[in-house]
Amino acid sequence: EAGVAQSPRYKIIEKRQSVAFWCNPISGHATLYWYQQILGQGPKLLIQFQNNGVVDDSQLPKDRFSAERLKGVDSTLKIQPAKLEDSAVYLCASSPGTGNSGTQYFGPGTRLLVL
Amino acid sequence: AQSVTQLDSHVSVSEGTPVLLRCNYSSSYSPSLFWYVQHPNKGLQLLLKYTSAATLVKGINGFEAEFKKSETSFHLTKPSAHMSDAAEYFCVVVRGATNKLIFGTGTLLAVQP
Numbered sequence: 001e002a003g004v005a006q007s008p009r010y011k012i013i014e015k016r017q018s019v020a021f022w023c024n025p026i027s028g029h030a031t032l033y034w035y036q037q038i039l040g041q042g043p044k045l046l047i048q049f050q051n052n053g054v055v056d057d058s059q060l061p062k063d064r065f066s067a068e069r070l071k072g073v074d075s076t077l078k079i080q081p082a083k084l085e086d087s088a089v090y091l092c093a094s095s096p097g098t099g100n101s102g103t104q105y106f107g108p109g110t111r112l113l114v115l
Numbered sequence: 116a117q118s119v120t121q122l123d124s125h126v127s128v129s130e131g132t133p134v135l136l137r138c139n140y141s142s143s144y145s146p147s148l149f150w151y152v153q154h155p156n157k158g159l160q161l162l163l164k165y166t167s168a169a170t171l172v173k174g175i176n177g178f179e180a181e182f183k184k185s186e187t188s189f190h191l192t193k194p195s196a197h198m199s200d201a202a203e204y205f206c207v208v209v210r211g212a213t214n215k216l217i218f219g220t221g222t223l224l225a226v227q228p
Contacts, residue, residue: 004158031214042205042218056215091159095214104216106158
């Protein structure tokens with residue numbers, strides 16, 4: 001079974017530029033998550049989708065971050081404009097549903113550096 | 116609200132010696148707790164999970180954890196460390212019916228030859 005795919009793996013941009021990340025979850029997984037992991041910290045949930053609907057985006061900085069999952073499969077996360085403090089690893093994860101099993105499958109992440 | 120505290124940011128052991136990574140939790144009801152491992156440049160992987168069944172939980176690669184309600188702890192152990200165990204380990208609590216994972220700050224395990 002193919003895992004969660006993310007691209008690009010690395011990105012370097014200057015502040016105030018925009019950037020987009022792509023995620024392809026495991027086939028058949030209804031729930032998709034985006035996390036931000038700042039160096040030295042645990043991952044923090046940014047947004048959770050159930051199919052193409054948003055379940056939780058309470059931690060998403062909506063003035064600069066946006067995410068979509070139009071067809072309930074792939075997802076993109078965008079930052080516009082980027083700030084220095086957005087430097088982090090952005091992780092995508094998926095799970096079959098939102099049941100309380102806690103098992104999520106993570107991609108390798110996209111490492112973003114904002115200069 | 117549920118949360119977890121990992122008591123050590125770094126742990127260093129010698130190969131072949133026991134591993135102990137400590138985690139305390141805070142929850143107003145019986146929590147679901149997990150340990151995830153993150154190897155360099157790889158995705159997070161579930162090691163084991165506790166969901167109110169047996170209090171001693173066995174995971175992959177010889178790891179296990181014991182849920183102790185009286186101590187509000189969920190420490191991760193392994194009898195004998197291997198070089199391949201070097202990684203960052205996260206204690207995680209599940210919050211709510213939407214499967215939201217709340218991660219601890221992580222413990223970086225180093226294994227010396």
